[in-house]
Amino acid sequence: xxxxxxxxxxxxxxxxxxxxxxxxxxxxxxxxxxxxxxxxxxxxxxxxxxxxxxxxxxxxxxxxxxxxxxxxxxxxxxxxxxxxxxxxxxxxxxxxxxxxxxxxxxxxxxxxxxxxxxxxxxxxxxxxxxxxxxxxxxxxxxxxxxxxxxxxxxxxxxxxxxxxxxxxxxxxxxxxxxxxxxxxxxxxxxxxxxxxxxxxxxxxxxxxxxxxxxxxxxxxxxxxxxxxxxxxxxxxxxxxxxxxxxxxxxxxxxxxxxxxxxxxxxxxxxxxxxxxxxxxxxxxxxxxxxxxxxxxxxxxxxxxxxxxxxxxxxxxxxxxxxxxxxxxxxxxxxxxxxxxxxxxxxxxxxxxxxxxxxxxxxxxxxxxxxxxxxxxxxxxxxxxxxxxxxxxxxxxxxxxxxxxxxxxxxxxxxxxxxxxxxxxxxxxxxxxxxxxxxxxxxxxxxxxxxxxxxxxxxxxxxxxxxxxxxxxxxxxxxxxxxxxxxxxxxxxxxxxxxxxxxxxxxxxxxxxxxxxxxxxxxxxxxxxxxxxxxxxxxxxxxxxxxxxxxxxxxxxxxxxxxxxxxxxxxxxxxxxxxxxxxxxxxxxxxxxxxxxxxxxxxxxxxxxxxxxxxxxxxxxxxxxxxxxxxxxxxxxxxxxxxxxxxxxxxxxxxxxxxxxxxxxxxxxxxxxxxxxxxxxxxxxxxxxxxxxxxxxxxxxxxxxxxxxxxxxxxxxxxxxxxxxxxxxxxxxxxxxxxxxxxxxxxxxxxxxxxx
Numbered sequence: 191x192x193x194x195x196x197x198x199x200x201x202x203x204x205x206x207x208x209x210x211x212x213x214x215x216x217x218x219x220x221x222x223x224x225x226x227x228x229x230x231x232x233x234x235x236x237x238x239x240x241x242x243x244x245x246x247x248x249x250x251x252x253x254x255x256x257x258x259x260x261x262x263x264x265x266x267x268x269x270x271x272x273x274x275x276x277x278x279x280x281x282x283x284x285x286x287x288x289x290x291x292x293x294x295x296x297x298x299x300x301x302x303x304x305x306x307x308x309x310x311x312x313x314x315x316x317x318x319x320x321x322x323x324x325x326x327x328x329x330x331x332x333x334x335x336x337x338x339x340x341x342x343x344x345x346x347x348x349x350x351x352x353x354x355x356x357x358x359x360x361x362x363x364x365x366x367x368x369x370x371x372x373x374x375x376x377x378x379x380x381x382x383x384x385x386x387x388x389x390x391x392x393x394x395x396x397x398x399x400x401x402x403x404x405x406x407x408x409x410x411x412x413x414x415x416x417x418x419x420x421x422x423x424x425x426x427x428x429x430x431x432x433x434x435x436x437x438x439x440x441x442x443x444x445x446x447x448x449x450x451x452x453x454x455x456x457x458x459x460x461x462x463x464x465x466x467x468x469x470x471x472x473x474x475x476x477x478x479x480x481x482x483x484x485x486x487x488x489x490x491x492x493x494x495x496x497x498x499x500x501x502x503x504x505x506x507x508x509x510x511x512x513x514x515x516x517x518x519x520x521x522x523x524x525x526x527x528x529x530x531x532x533x534x535x536x537x538x539x540x541x542x543x544x545x546x547x548x549x550x551x552x553x554x555x556x557x558x559x560x561x562x563x564x565x566x567x568x569x570x571x572x573x574x575x576x577x578x579x580x581x582x583x584x585x586x587x588x589x590x591x592x593x594x595x596x597x598x599x600x601x602x603x604x605x606x607x608x609x610x611x612x613x614x615x616x617x618x619x620x621x622x623x624x625x626x627x628x629x630x631x632x633x634x635x636x637x638x639x640x641x642x643x644x645x646x647x648x649x650x651x652x653x654x655x656x657x658x659x660x661x662x663x664x665x666x667x668x669x670x671x672x673x674x675x676x677x678x679x680x681x682x683x684x685x686x687x688x689x690x691x692x693x694x695x696x697x698x699x700x701x702x703x704x705x706x707x708x709x710x711x712x713x714x715x716x717x718x719x720x721x722x723x724x725x726x727x728x729x730x731x732x733x734x735x736x737x738x739x740x741x742x743x744x745x746x747x748x749x750x751x752x753x754x755x756x757x758x759x760x761x762x763x764x765x766x767x768x769x770x771x772x773x774x775x776x777x778x779x780x781x782x783x784x785x786x787x788x789x790x791x792x793x794x795x796x797x798x799x800x801x802x803x804x805x806x807x808x809x810x811x812x813x814x815x816x817x818x819x820x821x822x823x824x825x826x827x828x829x830x831x832x833x834x835x836x837x838x839x840x841x842x843x844x845x846x847x848x849x850x851x852x853x854x855x856x857x858x859x860x861x862x863x864x865x866x867x868x869x870x871x872x873x874x875x876x877x878x879x880x881x882x883x884x885x886x887x888x889x890x891x892x893x894x895x896x897x898x899x900x901x902x903x904x905x906x907x908x909x910x911x912x913x914x915x916x917x918x919x920x921x922x923x924x925x926x927x928x929x930x931x932x933x934x935x936x937x938x939x940x941x942x943x944x945x
Contacts (some may be wrong), residue, residue, distance in 0.1 A: 191237075191275060191276070191277045192238075192239040192240060192241060192272075192276065192277065192879075193233060193238050193239070193241075193276070193277055193280070194238040194240065194241050194242075194243075194268055194271075194272050194276050194278075194279050195226075195229055195240065195241070195242045195243065195279070195280040195281070195282070196242075196243045196245070196264055196265065196279075196282070196521070197222050197226055197242060197243070197244045197245065197246075197266060197280075197281075197282045198216050198217070198222075198226060198245045198246070198247070198256055198261060198282065198283045198303075199221070199222030199223075199247075199282075199283075199284045199286065199303075199740060200218065200246070200247055200256045200284070200303065200461055201214060201215050201216070201217075201218040201219040201247060201248065201283065201284065201285075201300070201397050202214055202215075202245070202247045202248060202304065203247075203302070203304060203306055203478055203786075204247070204304075205305055205306065205307050206306050206307060207308045208308045208309075209761050210927065212286075212381070212923050212926070215284075215285065215286070215381055215382075216382050216384075216938075217381070217382030217386070218284045218285060218340075219246055219248070219731070221249075221284055221340070221382075221386035221387070221390075222246060222282060222284055224386070224387075224390045225282045225338070225386075225389070225704060226242060226396055227392075228240075228390050228393050229242065229280060229727050231893055232393075232447050234447055235450075236430040236447075238635070242506075242735050243264035243265075243267060243268060245260050245261050245264055247304040255304065255853060256285070256304040257303055257304045257474075258303040258305055258313070258314045258315045258517075259316070260304075261303055261317070261354065261581055262347055262355045264353065265325075265326075265354065265355055265357075266271065266325070266355070266644045268330075269326075269329045269729075269738055270358060272329070272330050273329060273330060273331060273358075273360060273361055274331040274332070274361060274362050274363075275331075276330045276331065276333055277333045277334075278333055278334050278335075278336065279326065279333065279334070279335040279336065279365070280334070280587050281322075281326075281336070281337045281338070281893055282335050282337075282338045282340075282854075283301055283337075283338075283339050283340065283341060284340040284341065284386065284784040285301065285303075285304075285341055286301075286302035286306070286341060286342065287300060287301050287319075287339070287341025287342050287343060287379075288302070288343070288344055288346040289302050289344065289346065289375060289376065290347070291893055294589075298345055299320075299341070299371070299375075300316045300317065300318055300319070300351040301316070301317055301319055301322075301339070301341055302315060302316055302341075303316070304316040304423065305318065305780070306921050309350050311439075312691055313350045313352050314349070314352050314780070315486075316350050316351045316352060317351065317352050317354035318351045318352065318353060318354070318945045319337075319339065321351075321352075321353040321354060322923050323335070323337065323369070325353070325354070325355070325357030325359070326784045327355070327361075327364060327365055327367055327467075327836060328357060328359035328360075328361055328364075328792060329357045329358055329359055329361050330365060331361030331362050331363045331364075331365065332360050332363035332364070332365055333365045333366075333367070334364050334365055334366050334367075334368065334437075334439060334444050335367045335368070336368050336370075336414070336444075336446065337367070337368070337369040337370070338369070338370050338389060339369065339371045339372065339387050340371075340372040340373070340379060340383075340389075341371075341379055342373065342377075342378040343371065343374065343375050343376060343377055343378070343379070343432075344376060344377060344378045344917075345376055347912075348820055351918060352624075357772070360760055364437065365437060366435070366436065366437025366438055366439035366444065367434075367435065367436050367437055367600070368414045368415070368433075368434075368435050368441070368444055369433060369434040369435070369777075370389070370421065370431060371420065371431060371433070371434075372385035372386075372429060372431060373385075373429055373430065373431070373432065374430050374431075374432045375432065377430075378917070378924065378927070379429065380428075380429055380928075381926060383429055384424070384425055384428060384429060384435070384878065385421070385425065385429055385431065386406075388420075388421055388424045388425060389417075389421065391424075392412065392417045392420045392421055392424070393411075393412060393417065394447075394826050395412055395447065395449045395453070396420070396523065396524050397420060397424075398416065398420050398520075398522060399416050399420035399521050400412050400416065400449055400497075400522060401413065401416050402452075402498070402652035403716065407446055407450060408450060408452065409449060409450035409451070409452065410448075410449040410450075410452055410453075410497065411442065411446075411447065411448055411449070412443045412445070412447040412449070412488050413442055413443075413444060413445055413446065414435070414442075414444040414446060415441035415442045415444075417446060418431070418441070420435050423492045423517065424891055430526065437439070437571060444627050445857045450499050451498050451918035452496050452498075453494065453496075453767060454494050454495060454522050454525055455494070455496075455497050455521045455522065455525065456492050456493070456496065456524040456525075457492070457493045457495055457500070457502070457521055457524075457525055457526075457527070458467060458475075458490060458491070458492045458493055458524070458525070458527070459472055459486065459490070459491045459492075459493070459502065459504070459526075459527055459529065459534040460489065460490050460492075460526055460527065460528045460529070461486065461488075461489050461490070461491075461504070461506070461528075461529050461530075461531055462489070462528065462529070462530045462531070462736070463489070463506065463509070463530065463531035464623065465488070465507075465508055465509060465531055467507065467789055468487055468488055468489065468506070468509075468531075469486070469487060469506070469507045470484065470485075470486040470487075470490065470504055470505050470531075471483050471484065471485060471504070471505050471506075471508035471652055472485075472486055472493070472502060472503070472504050473502070473503045473505070474495065474500050474501070474519075475500065475501045476495075476496070476498045476499070476500050477498055477499040477500070480486070484921075486504065488516060488569070489704045490866075495521055496521075497521050497522050497571060498521055499518065499519070499520055499521070500518070500519045500521055501518055501519075501877075502516060502517050502518075502519055502527055502709065503515075503516040504529050504531070506531040511784070512529055512530070512531050517529070521522065522836075524883060529917035530929075532714040534639075536783070538586050548577050548579060548723050549577070549578050549579070549580045549604055550575075550576075550577055550578075550580070551560055551572050551575060551576055551577075551578050552575045553572050553573065553574055553575050553576075555890055558571060558572070558573050558589070558590045559571070559572045559587065559588070559589055560572075560575075560587070560588040560590070561580065561585045561586075562585060562586045562588075562898050563580075563583055563584075563585055564582070564583065564584045564585065564586055564819055565579060565583050565682065565819065565823070566583075566649065568581070570665040572920040573578060576812065579716070580597030580604050581602055581604075582604055583604060583823070584602070584604075584648075584822070584823070585601070585603075585604055586647050586648060587602050588647065590774045619651070619698055619727055619728075620697075620698050620699065620700060620727060620728035620846060620906075620927055621651055621653060621654075621655075621696030621698065621701075621728035622649065622654070623728075624727055624728045624729055625654050625655075625658065625696075625724050625726075625729070626892050628672075628675070628676055629646075631645070632645045635647040635713075637672070638658075638661070638672060638673065638811070639657075639661065639670050639673060639806065639811055640656075640673055641670070641809035641810075641811050642657070642811055642812060642815065643811065643812065646815075647770050648819075650818070651770050652768050652770050652778065652780055652818060652821075652822075653725045653815065653818045653819070654696075654769070655694050655695070655696055655729075655768045656766070656768050656780060656782065656814050656815075656817075656818045657673075657811055657814060657815065658676065658678060659678075659692055659694045659766040659768065659782070659799040660680055660710045660766060660782065660784055660810060660811060661674075661811060662676075662680070662681055662692070663672035663677060663681055663692065663764045663766060663784045663785075663786060663812075664784050664785065664786070664787050664810040664811075664814075665683070665787060666681040666682045666786045666787050666788045666789075667786075667788040668682070669787065670811070674724075676723075677724045677725055677726060678694075678723055678726075678731060679692055679724040679731055679733055680768065681764060681786060682788060684764075684786055684788075684789065686761075686762065686789055686792050687738075687761045687762065687792070688761070688764075688786070688789070689735075689736065689737070689738045689758060689759040689760055689761050689762075689763065689764075689765075690733050690734065690735050690759075690762050690764050690765070691708075691734040691735070691736060691741070691743060691757065691764070691765040691766075691767060692731070692732075692733055692734070692766050692767070693706050693720060693730075693731060693732040693734065693743075693767050693768065693769060694729070694730075694731050694764070694766065694767070694768055694769070695720060695729070695730040695731070695744075695768070696730070696769075697728055697730065697769055697770075697771065698728065700722065700727045700728045702730075702747065702748050703719070703746070703747075703748060704720040704730045704732070704746070704748075704769065705717045705718060705719050705720065705732075705743065705745070705746040705943055706720065706734060706743060706744065706745050706748055707734075707743075707744050707904045707940075707943070708734055708736050708741055708742065708743060708744075709742060709744070709940075710742055710921045710922075711921050711922050711923075711939065711940070715744070715940070717746070717943040718732045718733075718734060719732070720732040720764050732771075732832040733852070737759070737763050738759050738760055738885060739756055739758070739759060739882065739902075740757075740902035741755070741757050741758065741759050742755065742756060742757065742903075742921065742922075743755045743757045743767065744895055744940045745779075746942050747769070747777050748775075748899075749772070750775075750776070750777070751937045751938035751942070752937075752938060752939070752940040752941070752942050753777050753928070753935060753936075753937055754922060754935060754936045754937075754939050754940050755767070755779060755781075755933055755934075756884075756902075756903040756904065756905050756933065756935065756937045757781060757884055757905065758783065758851075758882075758884070758902075758905060760783055760882070762785060762786055762790075762792045762793055763783050763784060763785050764783075764784055764786060765779070765781060765782070765783055765784075766780075766781070766782040766783075767779055767781050768780045768782075771858075778825075778931065779789075779931070779933060779935075781819060781851055781905060781933070782785070782814065782817065782822050782849055782851060782852075783849055783850055784810075784814075784849060785797075789816070794879065796879065797879065813849070814849075817849060817852045820852065820856075821855070821932070822853060824855055824858075824859060824932055825931060825932050831864065850876070850879070850880040850883050851883075851885075851905060853872070853875075853876060853880070854883070854885040854886075854889065854904075854905065854906060854909070855873070855878070855906065855932075857869060857872045857873075857876070857885075857889045857892075858889075858908040858909070860872075861892050862907065863910070866893075869892055869893045870893040870894070872889060872893075873886070873889045873892075873893040873895070875888040875923065876889055876890075877890060882901070883905075884900045884902030884904045884905065884909065885900075885904045885905055885906060885909045886901075886910075886914040887899075887900040887901050887904075888900050888903075888904040888906075888909030888910070888913070889909070889912075891913065892912050899919050900913065902932055903920060903921065904934055905933060905934060906932055906933060906934065907931075907932060907934050907935075908932070908934060909934070910934055922936045922939035923936070923939055926938050926939045
């Protein structure tokens with residue numbers, strides 16, 4: 191008996207004339223090679239005999255091409271040699287795909303071979319996934335068949351497809367079939383997206399993809415069910431996966447890999463304390479009941495342990511308390527646990543763990559912890575450790591002594607499965623420290639403006655930059671005495687009708703280059719290099735000057751592929767684009783369409799009136815602060831209605847006062863949550879006051895109007911989805927759309943500037 195595999199990677203569609211969104215899919219071949227390397231290593235480790243048919247374009251040494259004839263030859267060989275002789279079959283496909291419109295069957299997908307030309311000539315190059323699964327199942331006999339399909343599943347009106355080849359169907363039993371697809375029915379897949387990387391990581395035993403079966407054994411397993419859950423959690427809403435199973439063998443019985451011996455991981459114990467010297471013991475108890483003791487002599491101790499569930503408890507000499515009292519380490523990968531060791535009479539530290547139903551709030555002796563929900567403003571105070579019921583969302587956490595002295599602040603996110611955290615300041619971040627140096631500070635909070643109602647504890651760099659940029663724009667008439675002296679772009683001289691774009695960025699590495707340009711796909715572009723303002727290391731700024739209306743802003747950040755953003759410019763307003771980076775160094779942007787205060791008399795009368803009355807209740811900077819917090823929650827796909835008050839959302843939804851992009855966000859949030867009864871009113875309001883904004887026509891489409899295409903490209907990706915799965919009307923290659931953030935954006939659609 192043997193294992194067999196069919197690996198198909200179509201990176202180039204050189205013969206395509208029409209019908210495909212891209213003739214090249216970068217990264218496809220490299221991903222297939224990684225899958226092959228995992229499979230070969232697995233077979234070697236497990237002593238399994240295996241055979242691989244590798245079909246690709248470009249063709250690789252020892253392999254075949256990926257045209258339909260090549261794939262048929264590979265299938266014929268597998269059928270001939272593998273009938274009743276195949277214990278496990280692995281099929282991996284990466285290339286173009288689509289779905290028959292209106293089809294409800296799970297596997298009604300079509301995979302596209304490399305010799306595709308157009309829909310009139312290429313039926314043989316478009317083969318049906320369900321026919322492939324059925325043919326191999328009927329021909330090879332018993333065992334397990336695993337399919338990993340990384341291809342788009344968007345619906346196509348004039349779909350074509352073939353059965354690839356007539357299978358003999360002479361197997362003497364029926365195998366169980368397990369299918370994982372990189373996206374859900376009706377949706378595209380990300381080109382060079384995270385699915386292929388995370389798939390091989392999971393197959394190799396990363397994190398929770400591996401389990402002990404049975405507990406206490408000398409090996410771990412990667413099963414289909416654990417791999418599926420690992421991918422689902424790893425990809426989240428970035429690229430939701432889809433699966434299908436059939437046959438007698440269940441998901442938990444389908445073993446993809448056996449890992450022996452059990453790998454070891456590094457557990458780092460991080461101790462926060464003012465005690466010197468540090469001396470203590472960590473008692474670590476595995477799930478098998480075996481305990482071990484380890485000396486603690488510094489603030490950071492790393493211990494190598496077999497992968498398992500371990501309970502860790504610390505005893506620190508001279509400490510009045512150690513918090514938490516114990517912690518559980520699911521040590522399937524390297525992990526760090528944080529503890530606080532409290533001296534007698536010392537009052538520092540707080541831990542917050544869990545979320546959802548119950549959240550554990552750990553309070554050090556003598557301390558007081560205040561949690562203020564950033565969205566709703568609801569505040570709770572804790573003076574001892576307890577289990578609390580907290581609504582999910584972002585909280586401003588303040589730790590005080592019993593006499594009211596503030597010891598620390600931090601923003602924390604409460605939600606299911608969140609790790610333990612403790613308040614920390616923003617010190618150590620170059621752009622944070624640069625900005626804070628211009629303003630009064632109070633216990634780690636920054637006092638940007640009295641109009642914000644007090645110092646800001648929220649450490650979100652995007653929020654800090656939005657406050658500064660908005661202060662220059664809505665304060666162009668001379669407001670905000672603390673922000674005005676900063677060496678940032680001056681807008682007080684903008685003439686009536688001006689519609690600039692102000693790019694304001696912050697990077698921890700001040701050497702990070704940032705350039706920006708305007709234009710569509712084929713437009714010749716002039717790049718503007720973002721400059722560092724005098725005395726503001728870590729901050730970059732640039733001004734672009736498009737004509738009013740739809741525009742596309744492309745950023746070149748370091749050596750990354752160019753990032754193109756759908757944006758909008760409006761007379762007497764400035765489009766503020768804030769650029770920061772996420773944990774992986776990828777660009778994170780936010781957009782605001784803000785009125786110049788010195789040009790408000792040129793805005794529509796209704797907007798002027800609304801602004802006047804709005805300012806009797808709130809200030810523009812408070813509104814920008816709220817918008818930034820809403821963008822953050824929207825980007826994370828959290829339920830905004832649970833984190834912000836109904837009045838706050840209504841203010842956005844029906845606002846003529848300040849910012850139409852925020853009004854669009856509020857409408858899309860209602861649509862996401864199925865609350866569509868308010869959308870017609872919101873659409874009518876948007877059409878009256880912001881008819882030129884492309885998102886207005888998208889929201890009207892959601893409200894039931896029959897527009898076939900928007901009057902431009904919606905700024906939010908939710909707006910693009912209003913017009914179905916067809917992306918042919920977009921100005922850049924739809925295959926390069928970025929589905930990670932909330933905006934309509936493309937990666938690599940524009941050539942990078944020459945440096």
